[in-house]
Amino acid sequence: MIPVLTIDGPSGAGKGTVSRAIAKRLGWHYLDSGSIYRALGIACLQQNVDPKNIKTVIKVAQTIKLAFDCTDELKVALNGLDITAKLATEKTAGIASAIAVIPEVRAVLLQKQKDFQQLPGLVADGRDMGTVVFITANHKVYLTASVKIRARRRYKQLIEKGIDANLSQIIQEIQARDKRDTERVTAPLIVAKNALYLDSSDLSITQVIEKILNFIH
Ligand code: C5P
Numbered sequence: 001m002i003p004v005l006t007i008d009g010p011s012g013a014g015k016g017t018v019s020r021a022i023a024k025r026l027g028w029h030y031l032d033s034g035s036i037y038r039a040l041g042i043a044c045l046q047q048n049v050d051p052k053n054i055k056t057v058i059k060v061a062q063t064i065k066l067a068f069d070c071t072d073e074l075k076v077a078l079n080g081l082d083i084t085a086k087l088a089t090e091k092t093a094g095i096a097s098a099i100a101v102i103p104e105v106r107a108v109l110l111q112k113q114k115d116f117q118q119l120p121g122l123v124a125d126g127r128d129m130g131t132v133v134f135i136t137a138n139h140k141v142y143l144t145a146s147v148k149i150r151a152r153r154r155y156k157q158l159i160e161k162g163i164d165a166n167l168s169q170i171i172q173e174i175q176a177r178d179k180r181d182t183e184r185v186t187a188p189l190i191v192a193k194n195a196l197y198l199d200s201s202d203l204s205i206t207q208v209i210e211k212i213l214n215f216i217h
Contacts, residue, residue: 012150
């Protein structure tokens with residue numbers, strides 16, 4: 001069985017940075033499952049598809065072609081065109097979270113995520129990695145932090161990328177996404193059984209990485 005480490009948690013908990021670093025340390029592959037939902041969101045925006053128009057969103061999900069390059073920084077191509085620059089925006093995050101509540105969309109995207117389970121191993125980051133997609137994963141982590149801390153981190157990330165940002169607006173958007181992600185019927189964000197629960201509010205990235213590496217060893 002190809003080993004899998006799942007790292008689930010809400011937006012801005014530091015999952016991306018931590019997962020990428022651990023994948024690099026272990027020499028494993030890395031799945032940023034949020035980027036799949038974000039890419040579908042971008043496809044819907046490009047095709048003027050309203051997320052409420054469920055049938056059309058499902059059709060878009062069935063037809064999109066995604067390519068990932070995780071060698072260094074994650075790069076994503078949608079239907080052959082690089083969309084990396086659009087992935088991180090709050091607009092993309094909002095539409096991703098809106099379409100992620102559609103069970104049929106989640107079902108269509110399931111195999112695309114499972115395909116990442118390749119030797120020598122996989123670090124999978126998302127909301128339902130340990131509870132749905134890789135339910136038999138060897139190691140499961142739930143990484144969280146307070147809303148304020150997560151919003152501040154997201155704000156800093158956006159500013160560093162040269163994207164315009166407003167802190168109080170980010171707090172509201174994060175709260176709305178948390179609510180949608182935890183209250184949805186299909187694959188809600190919950191702590192997986194036997195998961196290591198980590199609150200990173202008062203921890204550095206290095207401390208979080210060390211705690212997870214200790215846990216899996
Ligand atoms: O992790 P990220 O912020 O990139 O995810 C964007 C949105 O995609 C989340 O708010 C969530 O609604 C959705 N998502 C999901 N399941 C995953 C990963 C992301 O529903 N495994």
